[in-house]
Amino acid sequence: MVTIHDLTPVSEFEWEIPADARKGMRVGVRLFATRRLLEAVLKDNAVQQAVNAASLPGLAGPVVVMPDMHQGYGFPIGGVAATALPDGVISPGGIGYDINCGVRLMASAVPLEAAQPYLERLVTALDQHCPSGVGTAGSLRLSDADLEKVCRLGAGWAQQRGWATEMDLRRCEDGGCLPEADPASVSPRARERGRTQLGTLGAGNHFIEVGVVEDVYDLEAAQAMGLEPGCLTLMIHCGSRGFGHQICTDAVQSLQGAVRRYGISIPDRELVCAPLDSPEGRAYLGAMRSAANYAFANRQILAHQARLAFEAALAGVVRNFHLHLVYDITHNIAKLETHTLNGRAQRVCVHRKGATRAFGPGSPDLPPEYAHTGQPVLVPGSMGTGSWVLAGTAESMERSYASSCHGAGRVFSRSQAKREIRGEALLRALEKQGIQVRAGSMGGLAEEAPQAYKDVDEVVRTVCGAGITRKVARLRPVAVVKG
DNA sequence: ATGTTC
Secondary structure: OOOHHHOEEEEOOEEEEOOOHHHOOOOOEEEEOOHHHHHHHOOOOHHHHHHHHOOOOOEOOOEEEEEEEEOOOOOOEEEEEEEOOOOOEEOHHHOOOOOOOEEEEEEEEEEHHHHHHHHHHHHHHHHHHOOOOOOOOOOOOOOHHHHHHHHHHOHHHHHHOOOOOHHHHHOEHHHHOOOOOOHHHOOHHHHHHHOOOOOOOOOOOOEEEEEEEEEEOOHHHHHHOOOOOOEEEEEEEEOOHHHHHHHHHHHHHHHHHHHHHOOOOOOOHHHOOEEOOOHHHHHHHHHHHHHHHHHHHHHHHHHHHHHHHHHHHHOOOOOOOOOEEEEEEEOEEEEEEEEEEOOEEEEEEEEEEOOEEOOOOOOOOOOHHHOOOOOEEEEOOOOOOOEEEEEEOHHHHHHOOOEEOOOOOEOOOHHHHHHHOOHHHHHHHHHHOOOEEEEOOHHHHHHOOHHHEOOHHHHHHHHHHOOOEEEEEEEEEEEEEEO
16 A cells, blocks of 8 residues: 655655565656645555556656546556567556547637527537447447448548548547557457447546636637637547447456466556567557547547537527537557657657647647647546646656646546435536536436546646646536536 | 446
8 A cells, every 4th residue: 555655755746656676666656746636546546556557567767647547447547657669568457448538629719608598409419419328329330341441540531431621630649540550450349349339429427518718828829729718619528439448358358368478477467468569469559559540530420420519509590600620639548659768769658548648849740730839638627617728848758758637537436426426416516507418317427526526627737837738728618418 | 438247
């Protein structure tokens, strides 16, 4: 059990656990948190899981954990780990079950006042156009050939169908497509689950939120992103549905064998992994990239459906209701990137689980319109509490493998939330705040209650105080669709 | 997160 005495303060926003070979740690842990957030996160197993992750073979530097951290499968949600050849590994627990779970932000030039009379109509249209719920099928039925194309092309597949513009793809992380996806490494069971779920939202913490740009902290960056104070935004939070879940399930099982075959010693069986340069590791990478591309396509199709909902609800009554894409990020992924570590550029496999890439200004991977601002970093808060738009910094390149936080982060479990909170009461409280809600189930709503989450404003204050991102704008929610 | 216990 890790206690506060195991942590060395570095600053108001940063702590360190030095590498300790007696505990099997190959590297240290760098943790971003205020003292108050740290006390909250020490109540679950997240920091111990970061210490466990520090024993993975081939780590190129410290394991980094974000202030929204909480306990996950094997590896903490909010964790970042970089492994390198020759002996680095890839671990599905360092990515998560919802491969390429991510966030897309769109923005409009519609002032809230102009849309206010039509908000109920709008949220109903969004609910109708964007199917949600556990196991829910959408309207698409993919053939084997089309599913393989989705795996290889990601959001580009949606563009081929006329559901994405060139600007949409340019404003997705990685252009909405990871190279070297290998659909042949995806199991028949995963394919079966994936066939019907493209264009659906899912459940749990996945949502569509209509917001309004409330506070702008960086006018130049907000302008570059097309965020206009007082105007409507639309945020989509979802991932690869049952397809990615099945790919993770398959990998967790099959990599147990790899751990034995390669004689890898891990402190927790949930940290199963395989060498990056092994048949097992390559197969998981190829399947994982397929799921990532499925999720990019999914968010793009949901965005198209959301645009249709805006048209259905607002055409003829509100002007300029077009939604332009601000950016689309992934916060559950592993990617090969080049980072300067110990003074030399190294090719590493960066696992981000509940952590967002935050490339600084000048990164060649950003579209030209964001060359000066840095990458947009999208941080949804808990339901009804507001979301943030941040931007990547040069410092994130040095301190956190160019990563920042991904949300508020749980303080207590879904089961505890369900026991302690009534969905109906929460729904009334949200409506009293003027937030329109469409929820698939009252139990599901209770699981996502703001009380079950940390304070997103303090999480953001931490990552900005630590310098790994900076504030651009805060969004206030006015309507939410949940599975 | 998840056809929420193959």
